[in-house]
Amino acid sequence: MRDLDAVRQAALLDAIRKDPTGRWKSGRAVRALRAAGHHPISPGTAARYLAALAAAGHLIRHEETGVRWYEVARPGGGTA
Numbered sequence: 199m200r201d202l203d204a205v206r207q208a209a210l211l212d213a214i215r216k217d218p219t220g221r222w223k224s225g226r227a228v229r230a231l232r233a234a235g236h237h238p239i240s241p242g243t244a245a246r247y248l249a250a251l252a253a254a255g256h257l258i259r260h261e262e263t264g265v266r267w268y269e270v271a272r273p274g275g276g277t278a
Contacts, residue, residue, distance in 0.1 A: 222248060227239075257269065
């Protein structure tokens with residue numbers, strides 16, 4: 199399963215880099231992964247992939263009460 203997760207995370211990161219504007223939340227990640235041909239994808243799985251990409255330094259996680267979203271991390275820190 200880890201290989202499939204890695205493939206899906208790479209596809210998600212590619213989609214995010216192609217359209218880095220705005221907030222990336224689980225619903226947007228689900229749509230991007232499904233558009234890339236990855237089925238089935240649940241919001242929970244997409245959220246886990248976003249968190250993994252943030253932990254790897256590719257994304258910056260933001261939180262406010264009741265909402266969490268991600269943006270592309272710039273080299274050297276900060277968001278794109």
